[in-house]
Amino acid sequence: MQAMAKAADLDELRARKRFEPGAVEPALMRQWLDSGLFHPAPEGDASENYSIAIPPPNITGGLHMGHALNGTIQDALIRFQRMSGRRTRWIFGTDHASIATQRQVEKELISLGTSREELGREGFLERTWSWRERYGATIVEQYKRLGASCDYGDERFTMDAAYAQAVSLVFVELFERGYIHRDHYMVNWDPGSGSAISDLEVEEREETDTLYRIAYPLADGSGEIVVATVRPETMLADSAIAVNPGDERYAALVGREAILPLVGRRLPVIADEYVKTDFGSGALKVTPGHDPNDFEIGRRHGLEQHSVIGEDGRMTAEAGEGFAGLTVLEARAAVVAGLERDGALRGSEPYTHSVPYSHRSGERIEPLISLQWFMRMDELAAPAIAAVRDGRVRFHPERWASVYLDWMENIRPWCVSRQLWWGHRLPVYYCDACEETYVAREPPASCGACRGPLRQDDDVLDTWFSSALWPFATLGWPERTDALRAFYPTDVVVTGRDIIFLWVARMIMMGIEFAGAIPFSDVYVHTVIQAPDGRRMSKSLGTGIDPLVEIDRSGADAVRFGMLAMSSTQDVRYSVEKIEQGERLANKLFNAARFVILGIGERGGAAAPRPSAIEDRWILSRLGRFEAELDERIVAYDFPRVALTLYDFVYGELCDWYIELVKTRLGDPDLDATLRHVLRRTLMLAHPVMPFVTEELWRYVRVDGEGLLAGATREAAELALDEEAEAALGRVMSATQAIRNWREQVAVKPGVALSARIEAAGYEQETGPLLARIARLSLDGDGDAIAVAHVAIPGGAVAILEGVDLGAHSERQARERDRLQAEIDRLRAKLANDAFVRNAPPAVVEGERAKLAALEAELEELR
RNA sequence: GGGCGCGUAGCUCAGCGGGAGAGCGCUCGCUUCACACGCGAGAGGUCGCUGGUUCGAAACCAGCCGUGCCCACCA
Numbered sequence A: 001m002q003a004m005a006k007a008a009d010l011d012e013l014r015a016r017k018r019f020e021p022g023a024v025e026p027a028l029m030r031q032w033l034d035s036g037l038f039h040p041a042p043e044g045d046a047s048e049n050y051s052i053a054i055p056p057p058n059i060t061g062g063l064h065m066g067h068a069l070n071g072t073i074q075d076a077l078i079r080f081q082r083m084s085g086r087r088t089r090w091i092f093g094t095d096h097a098s099i100a101t102q103r104q105v106e107k108e109l110i111s112l113g114t115s116r117e118e119l120g121r122e123g124f125l126e127r128t129w130s131w132r133e134r135y136g137a138t139i140v141e142q143y144k145r146l147g148a149s150c151d152y153g154d155e156r157f158t159m160d161a162a163y164a165q166a167v168s169l170v171f172v173e174l175f176e177r178g179y180i181h182r183d184h185y186m187v188n189w190d191p192g193s194g195s196a197i198s199d200l201e202v203e204e205r206e207e208t209d210t211l212y213r214i215a216y217p218l219a220d221g222s223g224e225i226v227v228a229t230v231r232p233e234t235m236l237a238d239s240a241i242a243v244n245p246g247d248e249r250y251a252a253l254v255g256r257e258a259i260l261p262l263v264g265r266r267l268p269v270i271a272d273e274y275v276k277t278d279f280g281s282g283a284l285k286v287t288p289g290h291d292p293n294d295f296e297i298g299r300r301h302g303l304e305q306h307s308v309i310g311e312d313g314r315m316t317a318e319a320g321e322g323f324a325g326l327t328v329l330e331a332r333a334a335v336v337a338g339l340e341r342d343g344a345l346r347g348s349e350p351y352t353h354s355v356p357y358s359h360r361s362g363e364r365i366e367p368l369i370s371l372q373w374f375m376r377m378d379e380l381a382a383p384a385i386a387a388v389r390d391g392r393v394r395f396h397p398e399r400w401a402s403v404y405l406d407w408m409e410n411i412r413p414w415c416v417s418r419q420l421w422w423g424h425r426l427p428v429y430y431c432d433a434c435e436e437t438y439v440a441r442e443p444p445a446s447c448g449a450c451r452g453p454l455r456q457d458d459d460v461l462d463t464w465f466s467s468a469l470w471p472f473a474t475l476g477w478p479e480r481t482d483a484l485r486a487f488y489p490t491d492v493v494v495t496g497r498d499i500i501f502l503w504v505a506r507m508i509m510m511g512i513e514f515a516g517a518i519p520f521s522d523v524y525v526h527t528v529i530q531a532p533d534g535r536r537m538s539k540s541l542g543t544g545i546d547p548l549v550e551i552d553r554s555g556a557d558a559v560r561f562g563m564l565a566m567s568s569t570q571d572v573r574y575s576v577e578k579i580e581q582g583e584r585l586a587n588k589l590f591n592a593a594r595f596v597i598l599g600i601g602e603r604g605g606a607a608a609p610r611p612s613a614i615e616d617r618w619i620l621s622r623l624g625r626f627e628a629e630l631d632e633r634i635v636a637y638d639f640p641r642v643a644l645t646l647y648d649f650v651y652g653e654l655c656d657w658y659i660e661l662v663k664t665r666l667g668d669p670d671l672d673a674t675l676r677h678v679l680r681r682t683l684m685l686a687h688p689v690m691p692f693v694t695e696e697l698w699r700y701v702r703v704d705g706e707g708l709l710a711g712a713t714r715e716a717a718e719l720a721l722d723e724e725a726e727a728a729l730g731r732v733m734s735a736t737q738a739i740r741n742w743r744e745q746v747a748v749k750p751g752v753a754l755s756a757r758i759e760a761a762g763y764e765q766e767t768g769p770l771l772a773r774i775a776r777l778s779l780d781g782d783g784d785a786i787a788v789a790h791v792a793i794p795g796g797a798v799a800i801l802e803g804v805d806l807g808a809h810s811e812r813q814a815r816e817r818d819r820l821q822a823e824i825d826r827l828r829a830k831l832a833n834d835a836f837v838r839n840a841p842p843a844v845v846e847g848e849r850a851k852l853a854a855l856e857a858e859l860e861e862l863r
Numbered sequence B: 001g002g003g004c005g006c007g008u009a010g011c012u013c014a015g016c017g018g019g020a021g022a023g024c025g026c027u028c029g030c031u032u033c034a035c036a037c038g039c040g041a042g043a044g045g046u047c048g049c050u051g052g053u054u055c056g057a058a059a060c061c062a063g064c065c066g067u068g069c070c071c072a073c074c075a
Helices: A007-015 A021-035 A065-083 A097-112 A114-143 A161-176 A233-239 A292-301 A327-344 A378-389 A401-409 A463-467 A480-485 A499-513 A547-554 A556-566 A574-601 A614-635 A639-665 A669-686 A693-702 A721-744 A767-775 A809-832 A832-838 A844-860
Strands: A051-054 A089-090 A181-188 A193-196 A202-217 A226-229 A240-242 A257-259 A266-271 A282-285 A345-358 A366-377 A395-397 A426-429 A435-439 A454-456 A494-495 A522-526 A754-760 A790-795 A796-800
Touching: A007 A426, A007 A574, A021 A547, A021 A693, A051 A065, A051 A494, A065 A089, A065 A114, A065 A494, A065 A522, A065 A547, A065 A556, A065 A614, A065 A639, A089 A480, A097 A114, A114 A547, A161 A181, A161 A435, A161 A463, A161 A499, A181 A292, A181 A345, A202 A233, A202 A257, A202 A327, A226 A233, A226 A282, A233 A327, A240 A292, A282 A292, A292 A366, A366 A454, A378 A499, A395 A401, A401 A499, A463 A499, A494 A499, A494 A809, A499 A522, A547 A556, A547 A574, A556 A574, A556 A639, A556 A693, A574 A639, A574 A669, A574 A693, A614 A639, A614 A669, A614 A721, A614 A767, A639 A669, A639 A767, A669 A693, A669 A796, A721 A754, A721 A767, A721 A790, A721 A796, A754 A767, A754 A844, A790 A844, A796 A844, A809 A832, A809 A844
Parallel strands: A051 A089, A240 A266, A395 A522, A494 A522
Antiparallel strands: A181 A193, A181 A366, A202 A226, A202 A345, A240 A282, A257 A266, A426 A435, A426 A454, A754 A796, A790 A796
């Protein structure tokens, strides 16, 4: 039952000389979506099915290069597995991205002349939801442009009602298990977003500030202690002066008091191991309210906590008259001026150090003491560490495992509360009357103790708290749904290294703790694509390249090919050339298929191969190798070689050789069958990389009853190599190249037939005539004619018999002889080396001997 | 301060123990009846430097130089 191509279809195809992606992509995507292939029924269990949970894109942005790379890799895996016959689901959805989204909406409000505060919490949330309705779909449509075969029919959002239920359940359970608690603690305060942020959202930047040395007089008037600081404004909140307990210079001062300049407060001199004797003066001003280290020292020594910098980044009333209300920088200048006036400054010098900045707002972090919710991580980390250590979770490349382990083994508490409005509001309720706290999904109507009204905590959770539940909350957890059974655990998570801690580690911990299984067995950490000049790709730097523009220009298949070809285990620069390589490959595939399809015409032809010539046996053997290699590369996450292998096969074997070799045989039914088979297999193999062009061509070669290529199953073929055909064709190919090269050298046009005689072994039967045809040799001349030239080919030479002007020939032949002789000398020396023959593996030695013999035969023919 | 990468053809990158590779760019030649987004033939590299291991090193080891990233509480 073979489909016969319709004459009208063929005429249409004949007119299409180029593959035009823009003209076919939307319709093909439509067909895929309508087919339901991307939306599998939740049947079977996760061990037999294949699933990936997409790193949910933020609703704030458009598709950037990172998405394009990340999405292409996942889609290649998903399509490959789907075509291998597995029930396959690519879990899809978007992330509410608390801070990023809130900032975006706030920016819009300001441009409209209003503000978050003016709208109030309810109004703001309403506004943000409608913002999400307007813009949230953008990124989804853009994933479709890429050809991503996500399950769009079951799209999730991290603030869906059901998802929110899962989030609050997890929070409450963690609280009840004692992992979550509330505390006054030093946090990274981001004045830009008006919220605490986690350690992972802080980035350090090198900066040169001024290091001031300030004299603190001793209370008894017997002298002074000099301390050094880059933040003199924080001295207003000093609680002590600390020295190292072993520092003899200060031993006598410990226990006495100093006077804080400008303020007049008496500060105890304390001894603490933290203080380095060899830094500065060896004495440290201790500011528990505004420095993380000092905070710890303060806890150890029971020091007072003063707060002189507020959450708005300005000096508080406690900073005192003359300072309150100033910005931090203004206060710094004022403090320095005051110290100078009072003669307390003992010097200053430029000082380069790292300064914390908010990754979110870009503003400088203010370490502040704040009342926040913290999550203890060490116990949750233990099983997640074990899962990686014993190989139940594997990182690719492996080195990321140790990065993960290092972080996990030194994991610190996670500040999960954010002073924002957009996000999952904490399921925490307070009674202001009697100070009771309730942590519950469904709080009582009023305080159980005093019947007073309850007030919900204003804070929301860190976005990554909900992201951590993504692989199972998307599948309906905590309900025991069919989807959960069918697709959890997923198989792999594909991501950039920047979110290994933020996301991957937390998914593993939460998956183990709540879903009862590690969420995926493999973590593929892909490259980061940089701008062509090596800088970071970013909108603000103006270095971003829009993948959608690239898709418009070159087609989605080209971009996908380029992404895979560029991907690497190290960072790489964006290369348009790789996209263009993909564009050419798509076009090449299109035209090769067009040639085959039009060549077969309306004859139909069986889909099973019927090799009747040596080149048929050759291409089938090469196809087998190609399949095996492609399968191997893709499951090894070696995407650049997936792309390269595909390119090499299509260009280097299928088009440049096979199709050229069989052109004269068109019309032979055996050839039709073989061509059709090879083309079908090639389309199947290329489909995970280039789904559009292959799907477009598939309709011409599919048999009756077959559906879309995206849904086709490629049964794994047994690798049946035909070594004999490969060796024979290998000789023909080398010989052809040698003869073409020779023609070029002696300026004989490619079209001119040369009268010749093959004086070499290995060209018996079909192979000789094949060589003659492809290299344009005429073998039926006078068998005894005298050769005017010899061209070395594997196994001997081709004697050229007549009709050639050999102006450049002898020079060229001499060069060829020299080359062969040099190679022969090298091999002889090697084989004469006793140590080599004795120590090298016998197979290697044997190989070298064979090489030598072949080269000697070639040289002999040239004499 | 600790850790992880990377330095190979003009450019972007593969190769990671047995004859230096790809794509682009460059040169030359082709109206070869699928494709000029094509076909064919070429030129181009002391594989960062120095030492070591080995019969054999671009590949393994050590040191150095250059470069990128991650982690880290020295004012």
